[in-house]
Amino acid sequence: MQNRLTRAFGTGVPLDRRRILLGLAAVGGFLAVDLGAVLYAGGWVAGERLTRQDFIDAFKRVNGSHPGFRRNHAKGVAVAGYFDSNGAGQEFSKAAVLRPGQTPVVGRFSLAGGNPNVADMIDTPRGLALAFGYPGGQQWRTAMLNLPVFLDSSPQGFYDRLVASKISPATGKPDPEATARFLAAHPETARAMTVIKAHPPTSGFGDSTFRSLNAFYFVNESGGRAAVRWSLAPIGQALQPLPRSSGPNALFDDLIRQIGSRPLQWKLLVTLAAPTDPVNDATVAWPAERRVIETGTVTLTSVETEHAGNARDINFDPMVLPDGIEPSDDPLLSARSAVYAASFRLRAGEPKSASAVNVGAVAL
């Protein structure tokens, strides 16, 4: 028996107990460190840090399970059009999209929240996500909101607010004590809410101003860096008599009728920060007197129900940037990239259901 084993495993060496123990100890030590590192790195053990999965779990606890849909901004509609750049942005950024010329744009309008069947309400934050130059190599993806400032300055703040927003089944509203505790722990959100109250939303998507909220850096050919925030300001929409739909898709129906009758346009404005303006805190507005560059016009010409292959399947990650645009160190940017990626991975593998916003069903 000994001979067969030694021939198969070829030990021509006398094994003594000491060396066996030493060898096993070395292996055990290596495996403990190796697998321990993997478990710790993956957040499976001994971590107090907020992980990506914590956000996904919180979205599920608050919004329920909606397979195939984004975990936030679940309800939406796809749009397409183009950006006409006037070249004014070139002074600050070498991004090709800011040279004079036209770049195709694909995008998506959405409402905040993880319920794809939520009823449209005026106060719900509205999103406009755009991908300039999709699917090219110098794509610029941005996901903006119609708020003057964002409600949170940190990923922890967003997480705590999400958790506190859970609707109590008994009252149909969030728990007021949870809300009070949250606001006490996050005075930056209370301040942001004051600013938001002073800028009430417009009547619909078509005449909303959308903002990047997070700051970025424009980098020009000489390497000069300018901290910026960008926004889309509606052109002419507010002057038109707006259609007024009713029902749970009122805002989306209005939008669909508007684009159905004529293209909608926004100016792409870039605000330059002063050296004292905070670049990593999305809850703080920059003073109105800051220099604003008008870099061109975004025109949206078509609207489509979300389906395979259109904006439904694009992850509007704000860290997808062309050369000439770089992220600031606002912690929200990396967090958005991380959580969007987690949501994207999950919904990619889930069975898809029809979007609540059906363009074909809207009589123009």
Place this chain on the structure above:
Amino acid sequence: MHSHAATAELQQFTTLSRILHWLTAILVFSTLLIGFTMVSSVSDYATLLKIHKTLGVVILAVVIIRVVNRLTHRPPQPPPTVGRFERILIVTSEMALYALLLAQPLVGWAMVSATGRPVVVFGSLRIPRIAPANLDLYWVLRETHSVLAFLLVAVVAAHVSAVLLHSITLRDGMLARMTFRLPRTRSRHANQAGVGEPAAPAASVE
């Protein structure tokens, strides 16, 4: 019974093979650790992802060089402590490692391609996409990337464990074939169990 081991000269891998091996080891350990950390991370995700993708293409380049090197240079024979059955295990695990190390960066590259976003490495170098933009394809590649990562952890762990057991318990100089110190031939320890003393410091326990 132990006369072969006593007289065998320790054969090392070529210098190039050794350099490529340790370079791969450092790159793969780093990339795996960064990979596991970044997918649970929130504030560090963006930076870690950039580093991860860059390391991935570097690994791909190094492994391609290694494949060419392996096909053009026969590795040294294993020490006599390796019997028939273990020889099969060694060949299998070597092929598995090469396969995994080639597949994983390619799957990662294809996975990013399938999202429709540009593939950016080394800060601002944009490399071509190698797969069409398609959500279902993305999902398959994404899940595969995870599975291959776990397999790599397992196969590398088995590889290191086997080398440690050989070098420490069997004292057959297995590790020394890949290190950068000259193997000491049998000298002061000739009167003990007759295996050429391995050069690796960990094994020098006498």
